[in-house]
Amino acid sequence: MDDGISFGFRLDELVLNRSKGAILKGKWEISGGGMLLLDPEGNRIQASAKDIYLALVERRPSEPWIPTVADGLRASRYPLSSSLAIVDSGEGIPAYAIIGSAREVTLELDVADLERGYRIADGVWHPVEPEAAQEVLDLLYSTGASIGPARSLRTFLAVRKAGAEGGAVDDQMADKTISxxxxxxxxxxxxxxxxxxxxxxxxxxxxxxxxxxxxxxxxxxxxxxxxxxxxxxxxxxxxxxxxxxxxxxxxxxxxxxxxxxxxxxxxxxxxxxxxxxxxxxxxxxxxxxxxxxxxxxxxxxxxxxxxxxxxxxxxxxxxxxxxxxxxxxxxxxxxxxxxxxxxxxxxxxxxxxxxxxxxxxxxxxxxxxxxxxxxxxxxxxxxxxxxxxxxxxxxxxxxxxxxxxxAKDLPPRIDIPQVLELDEDDAAAYDAERERIMVEYGAAATLVALSSLRRFCAHPSLIAGNSATSDPMTFSKFRRLDEIVEEIFARGEKVIIFTSFTAMADIISRHIETRFGAFAGIIDGRLSIDDRQPLIDRFSAIQGGAALILNPKAGGAGLNITAANHVIHYNPEWNPALEDQASARAHRRGQKLPVTVHRLLVADTVEDVVDERLTRKRALSDTAIIGIEGKDDDYGDIVAALNRSPSRRVGK
CATH class of the missing domain: 3.40.50.10810 (Tandem AAA-ATPase domain)
Structure with missing residues (x-):
């Protein structure tokens, strides 16, 4: 056996009593998990694990007066290999325990067991492997951890990191979520x-x-x-x-x-x-x-x-x-x-x-x-x-x-997806643009290449380049937007409308101001940062119907717009996190009214594929860590978008 951790006096330094050439025997005294050696004169000595092992296991004690048996005690030949375990305390927090294992024996140890090099349990003396014991002791001293419930997060992270780097850590909560x-x-x-x-x-x-x-x-x-x-x-x-x-x-x-x-x-x-x-x-x-x-x-x-x-x-x-x-x-x-x-x-x-x-x-x-x-x-x-x-x-x-x-006290949020269809002429025009992309890009198409299809689904005039002069009400999706806004304004309430296209924001703003005579501010990259909050303040102060048209990237993060209790996503985003952030501008602390979220979607187009993508990514985010978007090289979505045709439905 290797040298153990020795505390107390060395046995070969003792002065032994001998009488007429006869060797007087000492005695083992068991106390709790430890042992003391009584020399022939009755002095109590803290023996090392090595000396105990030599006497009780190998039967060749370092001194002839040391007894090779201890009443009611059996000695194990197999040393316990110890580790610092992270266990469930049962109190909702992790705890530290020292675990010693040898063959089919597993014992819970304490620091004193490691320091003296052995543990007595159920009538058996178990030696502790010294190198592993020292590693656990060093880990406890270096991190400041102590046996029992973990109270310091910094210490807990240090122990876990030591385990990840190959230290003597048995992380029994590695697969469990800790609050x-x-x-x-x-x-x-x-x-x-x-x-x-x-x-x-x-x-x-x-x-x-x-x-x-x-x-x-x-x-x-x-x-x-x-x-x-x-x-x-x-x-x-x-x-x-x-x-x-x-x-x-x-x-x-x-x-x-x-x-x-x-x-x-x-x-x-x-x-x-x-x-x-x-x-x-x-x-x-x-x-x-x-x-x-x-x-x-x-x-x-x-x-x-x-x-x-x-x-x-x-x-x-x-x-x-x-x-x-x-x-x-x-x-x-x-x-x-x-x-x-x-x-x-x-x-x-x-x-x-x-x-x-x-x-x-x-x-x-x-x-x-x-x-x-x-x-x-x-x-x-x-x-x-x-x-x-x-x-x-x-x-x-x-x-x-x-x-x-x-937030049980928040007013309810009502989500209303609205799937719209293109008429025959618009469907044919959409397919013409889809086929142009397939010819121009082919297998090299990216999500960015599909942006023209998304613009078409916002309004065909964005593709034709005449958005400033054409009548927006010729497009079915815009007519539905008009109907929703009319109903909101009839109730004297406010709405936030999200679109990622600058020209579309201008179309919506002009239409609301002309048709309803209502305030319709725009927040996107054209508005300076310092002017955005004052515009929100102006919108919030209006009594009655008003609209804010926002780019989700410029206005979807951090802003508090609880003056509005309606949200319209005019065109869906590739990124579900972006859309969710945008909806939360209105459905948050401070909101007193139920919030209605409308999502306008053109069937059998790229927007259908975007919606399917959002559903898939949200399912992934719900498993563990929230908000996974997806990659711009997601080829399956590109292929699906280029093969989705509204004309097939129109032709049925």
Whole structure:
């Protein structure tokens, strides 16, 4: 047997009593899980595991006076190989236990067993393999873990990482989802300095964020859209435990800068806030130091990266964190360079396109937690199986609640899909454009190549190039839009209309203003960031019917437009996450009325294929991690779109 861990006196240093040449025998004394050796003079000695093994197993003790038997005790020849196990505590949180195994024997050990090198259980003395024991002891000491329920998330992550790297860890919860709230200590009370009444789930979110920041680690707040992620983060900025969480840097899409400034002023007016934006923004770090919270855009995080990196931020917060889903993008690299104690990410769609999106966000939250890009892609396939395998690794760090689960008090949302058909002439014109694409692109066609078919389904005049002069009411889909808007305005209510085509937004706006004499504002890439919130304010202040026409990319993220209780998706998007974000602009906290969501869809066209794609991708997102879009090289969808013909239905 190899040398064990020895504590106490060496036996060969003892002075033995001998009488007339006769060797006096000692005695073994068993106490709990340990053993003491009584020498002939009655002195208690802590013997090493090696000396016990030599005496009781090999029957050749290191000294002749040491007895080779112990009353009522049997010695095992097989040492226990120990590991640090992550087990289910039964309290909703994981726990640590030391497990020793040899042949068909499995015992739960404690630190004292490892230190002395053996364990006595059920009348059997079990030696502990010394190298594995030392590895477990080193792991406990280096991570700060202790046997029993896990109380520190940072320690838990360190233990799990050690196991992933081949350490002596038996993760019995590797395939189980661990609630991120499991580690958060239960507490009463509300955030200090916040002028709002938080719902129960928002209070839980605030305590979770506060817990993370106290541990000096990051997290991903991935609540479904409309549940008040911004308010929860403002609560953490206002009350994070000991003192203000300053300096804090909040990075947002440019269109949300003013919204964040207003929300902080509304909910936590005691915080000193600077909107770092525009041509007159400071270039001196000392001026940034004078504020509790600095709000800037992703573009400025790139352009002013050197300036922002002169400050060590207490926390860096990313709103709409899907903006860094591409690990190779300049803005992704820029925000990850920022010096910070903690990183918090906020997004309702942590995965929009592929699992690598989530890797990129988590690499900001806790760098290296999921390894590098190459090892991640090799380990996690980009499908339902890969998502299910990934979820246990990210679940302790990602708080994700759905509206249906926690916001029972939200008014109902009514989804009304409306499938429309083309008349014979329009169907023939659509097929002509479809055949042109097939001839021009063939097998090289991409989703982008299909954009002309999508424009046709919005309005044929977008293809003909006469959208400014033609009568929009000649198209059946537009006539249905007109009917829906007329009904909404007759009730004195407001509507948000989403279309991804600039020319279509202009057509809709002109028609509503001319036919109904109502306000019809447009938010898309043509409207400056600073002018977007004032336009929403103007829309919200109107009494009676009004419309906002939005591009889902410009107006689908972060904006709060609860003045409208109707949403119309005029043309479906390839990306379900984009469409879901857009709908949530109206169906969210602050909405008092039921929200009706209309989806207009032209049958047997590319829009049918888009709708089928959305259904398929949503089914994937519901398995584990929300919001998977799909890739632009999804050849099956392209083939389906190019082979779908409205003329076949018309001809029946």
């Amino acid at each position: 991120p709230l499991a580690f958060t200590p239960p507490a009463d009370g509300v955030p200090a300095g916040v002028n709002a009444t938080l719902h129960a789930y928002q209070l839980a979110g605030w305590r979770w964020l506060k817990f993370l920041l106290a541990e000096g680690i990051g997290g991903l707040l991935a609540d479904e859209m409309g549940l008040g992620k911004t308010l929860q983060v403002i609560a953490a900025l206002s009350d994070s435990g000991d003192g203000l969480l300053r300096p804090a840097l909040v990075i947002v899409p440019g269109s949300l800068l003013e919204n964040w400034r207003r929300e902080i002023a509304r909910f936590a007016p005691h915080l000193r806030v600077l909107k770092h934006h525009g041509p007159l923004r400071t270039g001196r770090p000392a001026e940034l130091h004078g504020y509790d919270v600095v709000i800037t855009s992703y573009d400025n995080a790139v352009g002013d990266n050197s300036l922002l990196n002169m400050i060590h931020w207490k926390v860096v917060i990313l709103d709409e964190a899907q903006f860094i889903r591409n690990p190779r993008a300049q803005r992704t690299k820029a925000v990850k360079r920022l010096r910070r104690d903690s990183g918090l990410a906020m997004t309702g769609t942590p995965v929009e396109n592929r699992l690598l999106d989530l890797w990129s966000i988590m690499d900001f939250v806790i760098p290296d937690h999921l390894g590098d890009v190459k090892s991640f892609e090799a380990q996690f396939s980009d499908d339902v199986v890969g998502a299910a395998r990934l979820e246990p690794l990210v679940s302790p760090l990602m708080l994700r609640r759905r509206v249906a689960e926690v």
